[in-house]
Amino acid sequence: MRMLKFLLQKELRQIIRDPAIIRILFIMPMVQLLILPLAADYEIKNINLGVVDHDHTEYSRKLVNKVVASGYFRLKDYSPTFNQGLKAIELDKTDLILEIPAQFERSLVKENQASLFIAVDAINGVKAGLGGAYLQSIIQDYNQDVRMQWIQYPRYNPQPTIQVTYSDWYNPNMNYRVFMVPGILVMLVTMIGSSFASNNIVREKEMGTIEQINVSPIKKYQFILGKLIPFWMLALTVLTMGLVIARVVYGIVPLGSYFTIYVFAGIYLVAILGLGLLLSTYAQTQQQSMLVSFFVTMIFNLLSGLYTPIESMPGWAQMITRFNPVSYFIEVMRMVMLKGSGLSDIKFQMLAMLGVAVFFNGWAILNYRKRSG
Structure with a gap:
């Protein structure tokens, strides 16, 4: 244990002496945490709308006003023909077109039905899909308003309706920051832990000090613990901030x-730092370790359920997420922060993470022993 103590002192002094590491560890994650949640929002707004109105009646004007008043759309183009409206999409001026045909009001009043045409720019699939869905919902609501105006009691017998009321559990105000901030914090802690740990042993190789450590009486597991514990403490500090x-x-x-x-x-940090140390035992240069660490953490983050629900992924991707430690931590953070879960509620995630930690750190110890003779 005495040798481990000396190794920990060496690692902490080496970290403190490098001001760049301190800035990257503490300042950059905090700036990212202040900026990213403001941009990460699942709700699409400010969709640029183009309108082609061939009817020019009160009903068509009310429909356009209702769409714009919803707050999701901005009227950016009002063209007399569809071809001109399509040119606005090609110039990236609008995202979708609402074409109102001639005789729209007449067909709606006399024939009790009317058709509308919606053309959506699908280059941005998410924006196109949600924008089209928003517009269809507004049109349906407009249709309901028109029909309610036509009902004149007792000429028409009011039909029975079912009124649906709902409440959102755990996030009643549907605040996306409450949903995204815990996940983004997990992502930042993961990137810091894996990237710095993956460079740790490689730095010793490049500086030539690894040979001195190999001939010292330090045991292999003590060496791995000495590399892991300092960044484990720093990562917990970043999590606290x-x-x-x-x-x-x-x-x-x-x-x-x-x-x-x-x-x-x-x-969780023992597992992630163990993964970084494992990558460090294989890499020969810091550039190699950084690139491999970035590649692995990028896959972990994209398949973590932070941006896309895991249930919406294909079957092979859902299988990968079962071995993704980031997905477990994001799930636990949301369970604790939004649902109030305790240790008994996350016992499965804890057992899974213990298995990942033993696997990565055990592999790192065995691989380092093999390479150092």
Whole structure:
């Protein structure tokens, strides 16, 4: 244990002496946590709308006004023909076109039905899909308003209707920052832990000090622990600062206990740092370790469920997420912060993360022993 103590002192002094590491560890993640949640929003707004109105009646004007008044659309083009409206899409001036045919009001009043045409620019698939869905919903609501105006009691017997009321559990105001901030914080902690750990042993190789360590009485597991523990402490510090920002800036107060978050985070960081150290035992240069670490963490983040629900992924991708430690931590963070879950509720995730930690760190120890003779 004495040798481990000396190794920890060496690692901490080496980190403190490098001001660039301190800036990257503490300043960059906090700036990202302040900026990313403001941009990460699942709700699409400010969709540029083009209108081609061949009817020019009161009904068509009310429809256009209702669409614009919804707050999701901005009227950017009002063309007399569809070809001119399509040119606005080609010039990236609008995202979709609403074409109102001639005789729209007449068909709606006399024939009790009318057709509309919607053309959507699908280059941005997410924006196109949601924009088209929003527009269809507004048109249906407009249709319902028109029919309600036509009903004159008792000439028409009012039909029975079913009124649906709903409430959103755990996030009643549907605030996306409450949903995104915990996931973004996990992503930042993961990137810091894996990238710095993956460079640790490689730095010793490039500096030539690895040979001195190999001939010293330091045991292999002590060497791995000496590389892991300092960044484990620093990553927990970054997590603490992120939780403070979440509370002070975004007003996110976990319904569960901070103790539960830190218990799982401690196990999770052992797993992620073990992965970084494993990559470091294979790499020969810091450039190699950084590129491989970036590639692995990028896959972990994209398949974590932060941006896309895991249930919406194809079957092979869902299978990969079962071995993705980031997905477990994001799930636990949301469970604790939004649902108030405790240790008993996350026992499956904790067991899975313990298995990942033992696997990566055990592999790192065995691989380092093999390469150092």
